[in-house]
Amino acid sequence: MYLSKCIRFCLQQTARTVSKESPLWKRYSTAAVQPKIDTSFVGALKTIVGDANVSTADAIREQHGHDESHHAVAMPDVVVFAESVDHVSKVSKLCNDTKVPLIPFGSGTGLEGGVNALQGGVCLDVTKMDQIVQVNAEDFDCTVQPGVMRLGLNNYLRDTGLWFPIDPGADASVCGMCATSASGTNAVKYGTMRENVLNLQVVLPDGRVIDTAGRGRRTKKTSAGYNLTNLFLGSEGTLGTITEATVRLYGIPEKTISAVCHFNEVSEAVDTVVQILQCGIPMAKLEFLDDSAIDCFNRFCKYDMTVAHSLFLEFHGPAYGLEDQFQSVKELIEMNNGFGLKQASDADERNRLWKARHEMVWACTARIPGSKPYSTDVCVPITNLPEIITKTKQMVVEADVIGPMVGHVGDGNFHIFFPCDHSDTETFKKIKDISHKMAVMAMELNGTCTGEHGIGIGKRDLLVAEVGEETLGAMKQIKETFDPNNIMNPGKVFF
């Protein structure tokens, strides 16, 4: 109750209602940067990275002015393609000296408008830096540049018997996944980016290049000084540009069992999840898709999966023991009236199953042509999952909007991917309202408004409500320390 009051109070106080005259605005907002993008500035950029690596073409700027979310395109004034850390360092210094906004750009697969250039400025595309710097197969680690994508890395690693398991669905860049502290379907077993990064090379706004754990460090643990690695993880490009990441790898599991089952009631599916976790069964994936999500997928991919609330399950491990784990889960499913349990017998069938999960964002938006995904991303302690999922489902049904629900319920995290068309203002209002209520409900249930997508543009007010004014103040102190001119991705995370 206390929590609830606090959250509601904070939300009332924050940006939804405050004017620029309010002391709250002054406390949390950072004054808008006045870009000075003229011919001489563009010339200076060209001197650093070469003519071919600078573009002011509309098409290129448009392409770099948005991610995969519904947020309106906000184009940078100029796009720069960096080919080296030295490029990144010099461009950063130039922007800092001239107080021009700088927005690092990787794969552009974010879902919170993290790359939209709200105040114009320079978009720094780092995808040309695409080398896998080293793979230490016997130590289970590798180092990659920011243009290396998750799937590309895993293709490269195949012969080593290793893989990088963090899987947010999209083929994001590994360094971009660092920037948003991504996770995804395998986090139940392998953790999120937070647990899997050993070192980051970061270019600070003033051009300094640091290695968060020290150059070349790649130990599983360390107590040497402040944990800068985890500070830059999830900082959404607001503190610096990540130019290299050393991440943990894992052995490809000896055996994998994938399965799907269905439920008539949402609560039965969620109760099953809670019980599986409480029994300590070491799942690799534990995903929920409601009937609406399955329906979207069937339409999108011309499949014929049973349209019902479903759990997608996966077990990784040595061959011994895995079948026993599966049997234990089977018992729990039956106890909760689950039906149609079907095991994927080979890799093809398994891939088909997970395709349904991974294409969900596009399957959802395909329901309304021209729409973009408006994604919610709440996460709660697992015992609070049944309540929030049931209430959310009810809100979606009552509002009569298309709102398929999918979730990494093994982590207490789930999404609704609303297909969103801004021109349909009535539906947009309904979506926004449900999204806001979900976030408030999550916070009241000891949860968070963002389990893995980040704050970006749309959740800045929720962040204040979630962490409180004092904690937000401490975060802002860090921002101001490293980026006193507020050039790094201005308008993200904080107002």
Added chain:
Amino acid sequence: MYLSKCIRFCLQQTARTVSKESPLWKRYSTAAVQPKIDTSFVGALKTIVGDANVSTADAIREQHGHDESHHAVAMPDVVVFAESVDHVSKVSKLCNDTKVPLIPFGSGTGLEGGVNALQGGVCLDVTKMDQIVQVNAEDFDCTVQPGVMRLGLNNYLRDTGLWFPIDPGADASVCGMCATSASGTNAVKYGTMRENVLNLQVVLPDGRVIDTAGRGRRTKKTSAGYNLTNLFLGSEGTLGTITEATVRLYGIPEKTISAVCHFNEVSEAVDTVVQILQCGIPMAKLEFLDDSAIDCFNRFCKYDMTVAHSLFLEFHGPAYGLEDQFQSVKELIEMNNGFGLKQASDADERNRLWKARHEMVWACTARIPGSKPYSTDVCVPITNLPEIITKTKQMVVEADVIGPMVGHVGDGNFHIFFPCDHSDTETFKKIKDISHKMAVMAMELNGTCTGEHGIGIGKRDLLVAEVGEETLGAMKQIKETFDPNNIMNPGKVFF
């Protein structure tokens, strides 16, 4: 080679040689605080916490002027016992306003001189705040105050079927373990504190109280704003005082197998470890004790363990599969000429086995009456373990000092616990020399000078060498932001 040159250069440049006039000193050192501890200041403390909670008695100050390491006692001017967050906040504010050093004090079980009051000031003992605030058994988490010890928490949890597995050996306070980013024998399976803390309540030097993830947050993951939790984890009391921690719990394993085996050669034992890890066998504990360590333990506890390089192993899990894991490990041990593999059949035998490991610090110092432990704490990627362990062992033998080696080799982390008597200057010099060479060697092998004990007093020069000047500069920026008056545990981590 490049790495090695950098490290050697940095070490030449840092505190071992620099004078106060050097620009390096100015860059990294923070001017010594001039404490103003007089009757009126002590009176102000008494007004905050009550007369009975303030002591200037020599015995109390001496007790609070050291941890369990060899570092010389440095007494605070006054010891304050806080009973609430409000006490901590007000005392912090008073110290900050008057620029008096403030040193948070938990169980005092550190090994790097983290609590020694180098510049006097106030020692803030938080052990009276000893409540287990809440246990959410079904969500696998709990929240504790800073006086709650690891063993006390586990006793309290016993009936729930849960436990807090992070085990640094000593009965440290959970919040103290947060402050040093501790780990220990179970980290191979359960990770370190870094992976197991969901939220920290921290009192900043100016008295502000923050919850790093927001009050009441206890989700398994979040992407909401900067990761302050991991910033304060391992900050060794230099950024604020931890007054509450929400940590993850785990189900007590259905089955546990413990075992010990022996080797004639160090390299055989270490090769076994590397192979076990590379096979991906999910060990819970994987500890190495050399012949000298076993000898110390036999003398200390009047036991008769085989005096040879030994591996202590433990497997946790559901009953199914565990025996297979054990058999796989057995094969690897035999392949590497291991002998005397003995499985602990029940809890008593298991406890006896681990007693040997946990009492090692005291078993070592018992070899030289009146000595204190001088602990090394290097950590390297696992493929570099054989080289560093072999060379270290050689150095100890050549120097002809007592230097038992024990290690969490499953993490690439190991220690030598030298019994250290400062009055024996010749031996002390030898110990210091080996310790320094180990750290440099670890860094050259992509490792760290401290896997889990922290920087404290003794490794400040090594920190510069390890992370480099630019990264250290970034750490110092954070220190200066939160603690501009340098009152928090001055002289630790940084010069």
